[in-house]
Amino acid sequence: MKDAAAGKRSQLTSKGRAMRERIIQAAADLMFQGGAQQTSLDEVKADAGASKSQLYHYFADKDELLKSVIEFQGRRVIDAEQPELGEIHSIVTLKRWRNKIVRLADAFGRIGGCPIGSLANELSAHDEILREALGLQLDEWARQIEHGLAKIKSNGNLSRDIDPRKLSLTFLTAIQGGLLLAKVSRSTHALEAALDQLIEFVEVQSPGQRQIGR
Amino acid sequence: MKDAAAGKRSQLTSKGRAMRERIIQAAADLMFQGGAQQTSLDEVKADAGASKSQLYHYFADKDELLKSVIEFQGRRVIDAEQPELGEIHSIVTLKRWRNKIVRLADAFGRIGGCPIGSLANELSAHDEILREALGLQLDEWARQIEHGLAKIKSNGNLSRDIDPRKLSLTFLTAIQGGLLLAKVSRSTHALEAALDQLIEFVEVQSPGQRQIGR
Numbered sequence: 001m002k003d004a005a006a007g008k009r010s011q012l013t014s015k016g017r018a019m020r021e022r023i024i025q026a027a028a029d030l031m032f033q034g035g036a037q038q039t040s041l042d043e044v045k046a047d048a049g050a051s052k053s054q055l056y057h058y059f060a061d062k063d064e065l066l067k068s069v070i071e072f073q074g075r076r077v078i079d080a081e082q083p084e085l086g087e088i089h090s091i092v093t094l095k096r097w098r099n100k101i102v103r104l105a106d107a108f109g110r111i112g113g114c115p116i117g118s119l120a121n122e123l124s125a126h127d128e129i130l131r132e133a134l135g136l137q138l139d140e141w142a143r144q145i146e147h148g149l150a151k152i153k154s155n156g157n158l159s160r161d162i163d164p165r166k167l168s169l170t171f172l173t174a175i176q177g178g179l180l181l182a183k184v185s186r187s188t189h190a191l192e193a194a195l196d197q198l199i200e201f202v203e204v205q206s207p208g209q210r211q212i213g214r
Numbered sequence: 215m216k217d218a219a220a221g222k223r224s225q226l227t228s229k230g231r232a233m234r235e236r237i238i239q240a241a242a243d244l245m246f247q248g249g250a251q252q253t254s255l256d257e258v259k260a261d262a263g264a265s266k267s268q269l270y271h272y273f274a275d276k277d278e279l280l281k282s283v284i285e286f287q288g289r290r291v292i293d294a295e296q297p298e299l300g301e302i303h304s305i306v307t308l309k310r311w312r313n314k315i316v317r318l319a320d321a322f323g324r325i326g327g328c329p330i331g332s333l334a335n336e337l338s339a340h341d342e343i344l345r346e347a348l349g350l351q352l353d354e355w356a357r358q359i360e361h362g363l364a365k366i367k368s369n370g371n372l373s374r375d376i377d378p379r380k381l382s383l384t385f386l387t388a389i390q391g392g393l394l395l396a397k398v399s400r401s402t403h404a405l406e407a408a409l410d411q412l413i414e415f416v417e418v419q420s421p422g423q424r425q426i427g428r
Contacts, residue, residue, distance in 0.1 A: 035336065038251055111339055117394055121335040122249065124397040125325055135398050142404075161418070166407045173391030173408040180331055180390050181383075183338040184349050190356075193380045194387040201415035204375070 020058045023048045028069045028076070032112045036066060036122050066123065067133050073115040074137025078144060080104055088148025090157055091203055097148070098195045105179055105188045113183035116141075117176045142172045152202075159205040167202070174198060234272045237262040242283045242290070246326045250280060250336050280337065281347050287329040288351025292358060294318055302362025304371055305417055311362070312409045319393055319402045327397035330355075331390045356386045366416075373419040381416070388412060 012020060026048035030039045041062055045055050059065040078085065081104070084097040112118060120134045146168035152158045158167075178191025226234060240262035244253045255276060259269050273279040292299065295318070298311040326332060334348045360382035366372045372381075392405025 033339070035251065037249065113335060113338075118335055120398045121327060121332055121394055124327070131398060138395065138398055166411050169404045169407040170388065170411040173395060173404055174384065174387045175391065176394050177387030177390030177392070180335055180394070181352065181387060184334045184345060184352055190383045190387055193383040197380050197384040201419070205415070205418060
């Protein structure tokens with residue numbers, strides 16, 4: 001499926017690419033609001049202003065569209081956290097990223113939760129190819145968090161006992177769980193509590209903090 | 215809806231209660247496997263061995279059944295963590311609870327994730343009454359974690375700087391996020407990393423640990 005889709009994409013004209021993107025975006029938005037399985041191709045078609053033949057020209061079936069939506073939402077979530085996510089190198093910049101996540105959750109997550117987490121919850125048991133596509137997006141997110149934490153460590157502000165990989169997974173689970181609780185409670189309270197708790201733990205153990213007597 | 219349902223329940227014979235429970239359990243299992251919205255009342259009926267009139271005798275509509283399924287799964291998840299969850303009073307018993315969660319996730323969560331978390335993800339945006347029912351179950355779970363953490367603190371093994379409420383929400387988000395990642399990766403790796411990271415943080419800051427020179 002992957003190679004065929006990539007091959008098809010490279011042959012598209014710029015107009016074709018724009019229509020393809022419009023279909024993916026319409027599907028992503030509908031699915032974020034109403035769930036992936038509840039969203040029909042007819043609704044996607046109508047929202048994107050595409051004809052049936054256009055839709056099937058770009059996507060052989062709903063699973064192929066779903067895979068593109070997963071990639072689109074994964075990129076969208078990680079892009080939305082920039083530049084803060086990519087700039088993590090100290091406790092101060094870690095807190096800036098925390099604030100960005102909470103702002104995004106406050107604006108979008110209190111109803112729909114995490115765009116990629118919600119898809120992951122809904123589709124992981126449904127299809128192996130989609131499950132793998134979801135895993136790739138979540139891995140990339142964890143990798144970018146880990147990269148920032150490793151920079152804090154190499155700058156001497158993260159305890160030597162802390163493994164950036166393990167801590168990145170802890171942050172990612174806290175974000176995913178926090179966004180799920182945001183969806184249930186319509187509040188970012190638990191997300192903020194979890195991120196603040198993690199940052200406090202990191203701070204207390206920070207070599208810099210120890211030097212100034214904590 | 216709540217009062218009517220409770221009133222109806224109190225009038226049931228023991229045979230009626232057993233049938234009602236059988237319907238709820240069949241619905242819970244089908245929804246855990248295939249999603250709440252994808253599960254039809256016809257499938258529930260068939261799996262429970264109930265007639266259509268029995269089903270509608272106990273539940274006015276699918277939303278009333280969903281509310282009962284939420285309560286059932288919330289109890290089931292919290293009960294499954296016993297006795298370890300209720301016995302938390304020290305770092306050692308906290309670790310025993312961690313092991314129980316990982317064992318449960320390994321047995322059930324790698325395909326379906328968290329029974330209550332999956333419902334929360336699917337239904338929170340769908341209906342206000344269901345969203346509130348989901349919130350009550352997650353609140354009760356957090357409350358029981360908090361209760362254990364408060365006992366660790368009153369036993370002098372949790373840093374005075376740590377708020378058991380805030381830490382309980384951090385654990386709950388890590389569990390929810392960890393179970394979501396378990397569903398995507400078919401592995402408890404991220405769940406274990408997050409729980410271990412949190413327990414390590416708690417241990418490093420434990421007054422007991424400090425006394426013995428860490």
